[in-house]
Amino acid sequence: MATVNKKDLERQYRRLKKQSKREVEAAMDRVARKAGFQILRGAQDRAPVRDGVLQESLMIGNPDNIFDLILRGTKAEITVGTHLEYARYVEEGFTQRKGQFVPGHWDDEKFIYDPKAYVQFLYDQAAGKNPNIWDYGMILTGKRIPGVHYLARSEAEVESIMDELVQEELDELARRLFPDG
Secondary structure (H helix, E strand, O other): OOOOOHHHHHHHHHHHHHHHHHHHHHHHHHHHHHHHHHHHHHHHHHOOOOOOHHHHHOOOOOOOEEEEEEEEOOEEEEEEEEOOOOHHHHHHEEEOOOOOEEEEEEEOOEEEEOOHHHHHHHHHHHOOOOOOHHHOEEEOOOOEEEOOOHHHHHHHHHHHOHHHHHHHHHHHHHHHHOOOO
């Protein structure tokens, strides 16, 4: 005859309940981190590359990288991005200030910003050389420069597969909590 000890069963239930709570919190952490890593990878792939600084700032370990995870009860909040000042203008776009002078020069199709160019213009002007301002920079037209939305598009992509990420983690959690099937 088989016997069931109610106290043993209750003890096992409490142990499983305690263990499962820790496992669920750890699973939430893993899903949020995985989502954050995927957003950053997607953003790195989508960010325009001129000198690579923006793209590199989206890498974990880079001092300009943002990767913050906050677990509150049943919610996990992850913030990813970069501390670079100009990154938000690349992401969201901007409108030029019409008539603003930007010092620098053109190298083929690429404008190279050089803050010393305007000083050189003033120096040449004071020396009586009658310089042309266009040789020392450009004057903005006031047009709208569209954003690339490298972060927003990556976030939307990860949101679209979030159910799959959660399901993968739940399956793994079930295997750990119930190893015998």
